[in-house]
Amino acid sequence: MTRVVLPYHLRTLAGVTGELTVEGQTVLAVLDGLEASHPALRGTLRDPVSGKRRPFVRFYACSEDLSHTSYDDPLPAAVLRGDEPLLVIGAMAGG
Amino acid sequence: MVGVRLLVGTRKGAFVLTSDERRRDWQVEGPHFAGWEVYHLKGSPADPDRIWASQSGGWFGQVVQRSVDGGRSWAPVGNDFSYEGDAGTHQDLDGTPKPWAFTRVWHLEPSLTDPETVYAGVEDAALFKSTDGGTSWGELSGLRTHGSGPEWQPGAGGLCLHTLLLHPTDEQRIFAAISAAGAFRTDDGGGSWIPINKGLLSGEIPQQEAEVGHCVHKLAMHPSRPDTLFMQKHWDVMRTDDAGGSWREISGDLPTDFGFAIDVHAHEPETVYVVPITSDYLHVAHEGRLRVYRSRSGGGEWEPLTKGLPQEHCYVNVLRDAMAVDRLDQCGIYFGTTGGQVYCSPDAGDSWEPIVRDLPAVLSVEVQTLP
Numbered sequence: 001m002t003r004v005v006l007p008y009h010l011r012t013l014a015g016v017t018g019e020l021t022v023e024g025q026t027v028l029a030v031l032d033g034l035e036a037s038h039p040a041l042r043g044t045l046r047d048p049v050s051g052k053r054r055p056f057v058r059f060y061a062c063s064e065d066l067s068h069t070s071y072d073d074p075l076p077a078a079v080l081r082g083d084e085p086l087l088v089i090g091a092m093a094g095g
Numbered sequence: 096m097v098g099v100r101l102l103v104g105t106r107k108g109a110f111v112l113t114s115d116e117r118r119r120d121w122q123v124e125g126p127h128f129a130g131w132e133v134y135h136l137k138g139s140p141a142d143p144d145r146i147w148a149s150q151s152g153g154w155f156g157q158v159v160q161r162s163v164d165g166g167r168s169w170a171p172v173g174n175d176f177s178y179e180g181d182a183g184t185h186q187d188l189d190g191t192p193k194p195w196a197f198t199r200v201w202h203l204e205p206s207l208t209d210p211e212t213v214y215a216g217v218e219d220a221a222l223f224k225s226t227d228g229g230t231s232w233g234e235l236s237g238l239r240t241h242g243s244g245p246e247w248q249p250g251a252g253g254l255c256l257h258t259l260l261l262h263p264t265d266e267q268r269i270f271a272a273i274s275a276a277g278a279f280r281t282d283d284g285g286g287s288w289i290p291i292n293k294g295l296l297s298g299e300i301p302q303q304e305a306e307v308g309h310c311v312h313k314l315a316m317h318p319s320r321p322d323t324l325f326m327q328k329h330w331d332v333m334r335t336d337d338a339g340g341s342w343r344e345i346s347g348d349l350p351t352d353f354g355f356a357i358d359v360h361a362h363e364p365e366t367v368y369v370v371p372i373t374s375d376y377l378h379v380a381h382e383g384r385l386r387v388y389r390s391r392s393g394g395g396e397w398e399p400l401t402k403g404l405p406q407e408h409c410y411v412n413v414l415r416d417a418m419a420v421d422r423l424d425q426c427g428i429y430f431g432t433t434g435g436q437v438y439c440s441p442d443a444g445d446s447w448e449p450i451v452r453d454l455p456a457v458l459s460v461e462v463q464t465l466p
Contacts, residue, residue: 009131009152091154
């Protein structure tokens with residue numbers, strides 16, 4: 001299971017507190033798992049038609065920005081071991 | 096309890112304001128969806144405890160929420176607003192073709208009779224319909240694919256379908272307004288549409304009398320006279336008495352005929368309300384005085400309504416969906432401002448009191464009259 005930390009607004013929308021755990025060893029699988037377990041998140045992280053990440057959403061793990069990598073790549077080993085979470089970030093924007 | 100329930104959408108969440116029929120003491124609940132922009136909320140006339148809310152933001156896109164208990168609790172419903180087929184292009188602000196792209200829901204319009212049916216006007220301009228309470232949405236693409244669609248250009252707020260008026264007895268007839276394309280009507284439930292802009296004159300476009308391209312800000316209708324519509328255009332207040340066949344100007348003696356909001360008294364179909372705004376450059380109350388203007392003659396002659404409203408140093412705006420009227424015997428008028436005030440007049444505009452003063456900027460106000 002992969003640990004996931006959502007930003008405040010999405011935790012509220014999904015009705016969760018703290019970390020989530022979902023099945024998935026890639027970013028894409030984690031997104032699929034999040035949307036399956038919490039349908040309210042559909043369309044909030046990625047465009048429902050194109051599947052593209054929303055511009056102000058970022059995926060970080062182990063001090064790395066995974067936002068621009070292939071979402072089919074395996075997540076970092078520390079995330080797969082459960083030592084580190086995958087961080088979903090609402091990017092700083094607006095000044 | 097006879098009373099009213101106001102549904103207020105703001106830049107930072109939604110609020111539900113309730114009162115009895117005296118409309119003097121108010122209970123304020125919220126913010127719901129704190130931190131999100133709530134462009135609009137509206138309740139079902141067929142089941143007033145069923146309310147939909149458009150929740151959106153630049154980070155996480157569009158969410159539609161539904162309450163089945165009068166706004167006390169909410170649950171997300173469907174938010175897939177996919178255009179039908181190849182969406183094609185409209186004009187961008189610089190005149191170049193731009194692919195149609197969904198941004199947000201501006202306006203939700205529940206069916207007058209079916210609590211499962213609700214319409215959504217969206218940006219980029221298109222009309223969607225749900226027949227399962229908002230769980231799923233399908234585009235009524237005849238509007239967007241009307242022949243003039245590729246010529247439509249956004250207004251400053253975006254290419255938005257912001258107004259939907261449902262005919263009170265003919266379910267096949269719907270009016271829609273789009274900034275900056277104009278007004279449209281369907282007589283077959285949304286399958287096909289015609290532009291209804293004859294008589295509009297817009298100095299901001301090359302052909303002042305063009306079939307489309309007018310920046311219509313808002314339409315209003317009294318249900319007893321569904322062929323008569325009132326329009327606050329970018330500039331000019333207009334009316335039609337033949338369901339949009341032709342329009343004539345009724346700005347009359349208004350101090351400025353720029354504005355956004357317009358509405359009609361619940362029991363007097365010739366009594367109309369507008370809030371004049373200085374200009375399209377300034378977007379603030381005219382002369383620093385917040386005045387609602389009322390015409391009891393269907394336009395042309397207007398009287399300022401000022402009692403209880405700030406008459407100096409007031410530089411707020413009143414946006415297009417931010418005015419509403421209740422249906423109590425003594426009609427109440429409500430509007431919200433970009434300064435976060437929501438005002439109530441329980442006497443049809445003669446006097447006003449703020450219900451709340453310090454909400455986030457108000458985007459929309461709707462009112463439900465409760466039995």
